[in-house]
Amino acid sequence: MTQPRSEEPAAGLLLEAFDPQLFRENSESALGRLEKHLSDLSIRGLELIRPAALTRAAQALMAPDSDQVNPFDEERLGAILDLYIRTGIPVHSPGYMGRQFSGVVPLSGVVDFVSSVVNQPSSFYEAAQLPNVAEQLMAGELNRFIGFDPDRFTMVTTSGGSLANLTALLAARNDKYPDYWAEGGSAVAGRPRPAIAVGADVHYSVSRAAGVLGIGEDQLVKLPLNDAKQICMEQAPHVLQAAESRKLKVFCLVASAGSTSLGAFDPLGELADLARRKDIWLHVDGAHGASLLVSDKQRAKLKGIEKVDSLTWDAHKMLFVPAPCTLLFYRNGEKGQGAFRQQASYVFDEEPDIYTDLDSGSKNFECTKRPMIMPLWTLWSVFGRALFAEKIDYLCDLTAQAHQVVEQEPDFDALHRPESNILCFRYRPSDLIRADETHRLQVAIRNRIKRQGNFFLSKVNVDGVAALRVVMMNHQITVEHFRMLLNEIRKVGEELLHG
Ligand SMILES: Cc1ncc(COP(=O)(O)O)c(C=O)c1O
Incomplete structure (x- = not known):
């Protein structure tokens, strides 16, 4: 059966929004962007943007008139995707050790992509x-x-x-x-x-x-x-x-x-x-x-x-x-x-x-x-199951190795023997004794490291005192990256303590 087509201009734009070819072309351009994003394994934390600045940037991408269907603007879509990708936690970077969000198997995106369309x-x-x-x-x-x-x-x-x-x-x-x-x-x-x-x-x-x-x-x-x-x-x-x-x-x-x-x-x-x-x-x-x-x-x-x-x-x-x-x-x-x-x-x-x-x-x-x-x-x-098992084993082994590294550093305290892929520790050079000072120092270290944007880690209170927390979710991380993180913590900690 042939579809009736309206000659009204608005209907034309409506049809354009649902056009399969437009969908394919723009999907391909999105995939190109994602491939570039996934291939960037540089050590990065979070690029934290002030909400007001991000709101302005996002508003600038909104078509000025939404009371009528706007013609499709490829550049606008591309700019929205770029901003979306750029402002996320780079879960594929070895600098990401902060939270429990997965470094996802990228192919899951292919399936989710289909889910979004077949609804x-x-x-x-x-x-x-x-x-x-x-x-x-x-x-x-x-x-x-x-x-x-x-x-x-x-x-x-x-x-x-x-x-x-x-x-x-x-x-x-x-x-x-x-x-x-x-x-x-x-x-x-x-x-x-x-x-x-x-x-x-x-x-x-x-x-x-x-x-x-x-x-x-x-x-x-x-x-x-x-x-x-x-x-x-x-x-x-x-x-x-x-x-x-x-x-x-x-x-x-x-x-x-x-x-x-x-x-x-x-x-x-x-x-x-x-x-x-x-x-x-x-x-x-x-x-x-x-x-x-x-x-x-x-x-x-x-x-x-x-x-x-x-x-x-x-x-x-x-x-x-x-x-x-x-x-x-x-x-x-x-x-x-x-x-x-x-x-x-x-x-x-x-x-x-x-x-x-x-x-x-x-x-x-x-x-x-x-x-x-x-x-x-x-x-x-x-x-198969082995994909998941291998990644989990790698992450748990890596966390155990990170624990050993912390144990060997005299100015760090490991707070537990990790049972999985989470490790909590504190930077505590010997001249720092009081619990409240230790607490404030960990919080300040975490915040400064987050702002510096090379690594992303989290913090949690353990027995009422703040601790630094890494969650290893990414198999691109090696124990060398963890050593680099400790060096950065030490440097930031010394700066904070000695002005
Ligand atoms: C032990 C535990 N339970 C529950 C949750 C909440 O799960 P969700 O974030 O999927 O709602 C979390 C999330 O971090 C968790 O670590």
């Missing part, structure tokens, strides 16, 4: 057939390393680890308080107040999720950490007991598999046994570290994972795909259906069939959801 929101099979099948396949692949019963477990993708944590806590609450969804807070009236136990170093998204659920801050039971900054198993049972005497009922315990600040792994097997004895749901926030499961060398750090109730796993961190791509696993698939208990005739079918069986809309918060599994599943299909 298949993935909460429902009928809208996104391959993504839903890919989710099932990927869940099975990754569960080989978790070890849940393959016939019972379930997995759902969510837009980020924070949302996965919230979803898991909801499922836990609805499991332990089946009337809560319908009756709200009155379901627990007159009973001990629901509480959640967390490792003292838990990611803020967990306490935020608790807040969303109406669990107040004083209903969060903080479990103390041992010297390795893992939940201390000697103290945990006593702290839970003490919570009970405060008329709190801990229904869920959240452990970390790779804490944000130090990458520490809580003792999952022991915690699972404790949780089972006390009828507590054990959720593991493995946003950072669950990916270590795919490596034969690292897997033991999550020993006992097969016994937990739910697990958050961010593929956009240590599986090196673009954000967001989070997988939320439940050991018991039926309980994974429990986070949301709703009817909606326009989407949730009353009579499920082989197609709607694959819908995830009832298990995830989002209605429209990016088909985020596609880059991960495609890379896994094309390259």
Whole structure:
């Protein structure tokens, strides 16, 4: 059938905006820009621009009249792309050691690019057939390393680890308080107040999720950490007991598999046994570290994972795909259906069939959801697990070597033996003693280094005192680059101390 074509000029411009050839030509020019960007392996941190200046630069790129369709301007698009690329964290540079954003496998961009054009929101099979099948396949692949019963477990993708944590806590609450969804807070009236136990170093998204659920801050039971900054198993049972005497009922315990600040792994097997004895749901926030499961060398750090109730796993961190791509696993698939208990005739079918069986809309918060599994599943299909395992092993080994380097430097203190790819340390020349001075110095060093723009690192408070933190996400980094970073820290530290 031939398409009717309007001769109106506005319709002509409308057609131009959707023109496949224009799309191809400009995609090619964008790819050229990205190739140049990826090939630049110079040592760079962040080029931090003042927001007002960046706003002016961005405003200058906006077409003056948006009340009519503007003719396509290739130069304007090119300038927007250049500014976008230039102002990001250069995750592919060896200077980038700062945060948990992946240096992504560039080919994931090819898949994401296709996702943006074919637009298949993935909460429902009928809208996104391959993504839903890919989710099932990927869940099975990754569960080989978790070890849940393959016939019972379930997995759902969510837009980020924070949302996965919230979803898991909801499922836990609805499991332990089946009337809560319908009756709200009155379901627990007159009973001990629901509480959640967390490792003292838990990611803020967990306490935020608790807040969303109406669990107040004083209903969060903080479990103390041992010297390795893992939940201390000697103290945990006593702290839970003490919570009970405060008329709190801990229904869920959240452990970390790779804490944000130090990458520490809580003792999952022991915690699972404790949780089972006390009828507590054990959720593991493995946003950072669950990916270590795919490596034969690292897997033991999550020993006992097969016994937990739910697990958050961010593929956009240590599986090196673009954000967001989070997988939320439940050991018991039926309980994974429990986070949301709703009817909606326009989407949730009353009579499920082989197609709607694959819908995830009832298990995830989002209605429209990016088909985020596609880059991960495609890379896994094309390259295999070993690609991820090799990169993870490299990054963990590199971090262990960096730790040794810090240990050998008399003016630096390593704060822990790294369990993954995160290392915290302080610059502390011997003439500096007081904790408050040490704190201020680390903060000032981090800020100056960020401004200088050669390296990008982060900071975190450890036991109340600031520490410098590197997160090795990029396999282009060598131990030599880390030595260069220490030299820069030392130079900046001396300047700050001696004027
Ligand atoms: C341990 C941990 N949990 C949760 C999150 C939050 O994940 P997201 O940024 O994907 O929402 C992070 C992010 O840094 C994290 O490190």
